[in-house]
Amino acid sequence: MTQTTLRDYLNGSALNPDLIHLLEEVANACSVVADRVRNGAFEGNLGSANATNVQGETQKTLDIVANDEFERTCARSPRLAALVSEEVEEVTWLKEPEAGDYLLYFDPLDGSSNIDVNLSVGSIFAVMQVEKDGDRDVLHKGRKQLCAGYAIFGPSTMLVLTIGAGVAGFTSQQNGSFYLTHPQMTVPTETSEYAINTSRYRFWDQPVRRYVDECVAGEEGPRERNFNMRWAASMVAEIHRILIRGGVFLYPADSKNRTTGGKLRLMYEANPMAMLIENAGGAATTGLVSIMDVQPTGPHQRVPVILGSKSEVERLIAYHKKES
Ligand code: P6P
DSSP: OOOOBHHHHHHTSOOOHHHHHHHHHHHHHHHHHHHHHHTTTTTTOOSEEEEEOTTSOEEEHHHHHHHHHHHHHHTTSTTEEEEEETTOSSOEESSOGGGOOEEEEEEEEETGGGGGGTOOEEEEEEEEEOOTTSSOOOOOOGGGEEEEEEEEESSSEEEEEESSSSOEEEEEOTTSOEEEEESSOOOOSOOSEEEOOGGGGGGBOHHHHHHHHHHHHGGGSTTOSOOEEEOOSOHHHHHHHHHHHOOEEEEOOBTTTTTTTOSEEIIIIIHHHHHHHHHTTOEEESSSSBGGGOOOSSTTOEEOEEEESHHHHHHHHHHHHHHO
């Protein structure tokens, strides 16, 4: 049986050829990052880079390697105008808005604190259209994303992508090529699995405490069924699990992150994942508004994130509404 490659899938779509070119370069960058992560121990790339990024987080050597790879590879795309990276404070303009068509937002290596302990990590990306009014604006709502996806470097290397309708998963073979293995990824509406860093319980607002308390109460509690909890400390791994078997992921606003508005970044973590989850039949909210309706105020803005199986997300929205 002939396997469908990522190129076959993209060429069979209605996407602009220049956007297809960009997405292929993103896939190439992900393949190289996967190799560099896999060979980190042999290339002296494990451990800290003894630097901090714009987020104030300790940069791993591989964070910098992955960012440089994305910049180098994706800059080959003829119509890419600008790059917004988690690892770089300023927006990198490759050409004036009039001379380019696309903006690439990316977290080159998400969950990198997991690398040294050999757990799944990945790269997250989204593409938006440059607006030709020439004032170099990158702060567009997530609803304007043309496509979004992630690569996950786990037992297998996969690329999961939405180009507007539906979500497709591609698995990499040794030669670095991606083949369609998960043609229609969907999020089950119902779930009994939630993901949250429960060490932050004492900081949570009441709606989140109520939701988790009810899950923990199980069949003796108001939900009258038992729940399971997972926390991978890697957003890519959490979202991938939800796209495979359902679940709800929460990194909510709390009393510790109130001033920053949450932990996860809007432009290159929350928005891309929200597009994937919504296009797979799930829901994605800050607790108060849909993530992709948030008007960005800065390239590294943080937002609260609650996303996954629609029935659980809608319950959490109702709990937040009751409190507001
Ligand atoms: P915590 C990784 O640093 C990340 O940005 C996400 O990938 C992940 O979901 C979250 O932070 C983990 O946060 O508080 O468990 O370290």
